[in-house]
Amino acid sequence: MTAAINSLQTVRGFVTARAAVAYLVLIAASLPIWPFGWHLALHVLGAIALIGNAVVMAVLLSAAGFGPRDDRKRTAVRAVNRGDVWFTVPGVLLLLLNGIAMASARYGGFPDFLGVDFIAAGLALLSGTGIVWAARLVPTQLAMQRLTDGPGPVDAAAFRRLLIRWSVWGTIATILPIVAVVVMSAKPELW
Numbered sequence: 779m780t781a782a783i784n785s786l787q788t789v790r791g792f793v794t795a796r797a798a799v800a801y802l803v804l805i806a807a808s809l810p811i812w813p814f815g816w817h818l819a820l821h822v823l824g825a826i827a828l829i830g831n832a833v834v835m836a837v838l839l840s841a842a843g844f845g846p847r848d849d850r851k852r853t854a855v856r857a858v859n860r861g862d863v864w865f866t867v868p869g870v871l872l873l874l875l876n877g878i879a880m881a882s883a884r885y886g887g888f889p890d891f892l893g894v895d896f897i898a899a900g901l902a903l904l905s906g907t908g909i910v911w912a913a914r915l916v917p918t919q920l921a922m923q924r925l926t927d928g929p930g931p932v933d934a935a936a937f938r939r940l941l942i943r944w945s946v947w948g949t950i951a952t953i954l955p956i957v958a959v960v961v962m963s964a965k966p967e968l969w
């Protein structure tokens with residue numbers, strides 16, 4: 779309970795009114811009233827935002843986090859949390875909303891499109907990514923944020939423990955959408 783309250787307090791520092799407006803714009807742009815090609819473009823841009831941000835942040839935080847300098851750790855942790863607000867959440871919104879819009883238009887509407895293998899697999903992979911992100915990555919990142927928030931030296935051992943946990947879950951959360959790109963492009967018959 780205390781951990782959840784701490785996390786909510788830390789999140790409040792990142793989710794700004796500007797981000798909320800940006801989310802509303804993305805939702806409006808993804809309403810199922812636009813042409814198929816528009817939804818496909820936004821869907822692919824969502825994949826680029828999600829996977830691109832995950833890879834860039836993994837390199838940034840690993841380089842800074844396993845190094846000795848506390849100022850770099852502070853900058854990198856802040857960038858990772860901001861990156862989630864500006865790339866991960868928009869990426870998932872774009873993938874899900876435009877994926878559903880396209881599936882409804884071309885693959886029989888809900889729930890019929892769930893019977894199409896590559897769509898069911900895409901939904902499962904995106905849900906897996908979201909669960910790992912929300913249940914493992916975000917709490918770890920927010921713990922790193924609190925550890926680096928104060929002015930004094932960062933507890934290096936505690937930071938390293940969090941960073942290793944973040945790297946393991948981050949790798950899983952990056953591989954799942956990459957697999958989804960392959961499945962979505964090849965559209966194999968899976969079962």
Ligand code: HEM
Pocket residue numbers: 818821822825873874876877878880881884885897900901903904907954955956958959962963964
């Ligand atoms: C991490 C999750 C996902 C990723 C990375 C992803 C990626 C992609 C990519 C790269 C394409 C373009 C492939 C092509 O045009 O050949 C695509 C197409 C598509 N995706 Fe996804 N996708 C994901 C999840 C979803 C979900 C959850 C849905 C539906 C609920 C969905 C529905 C579709 C549809 C309907 C198409 C168009 C297929 C067609 O051209 O007929 N995707 N996706």
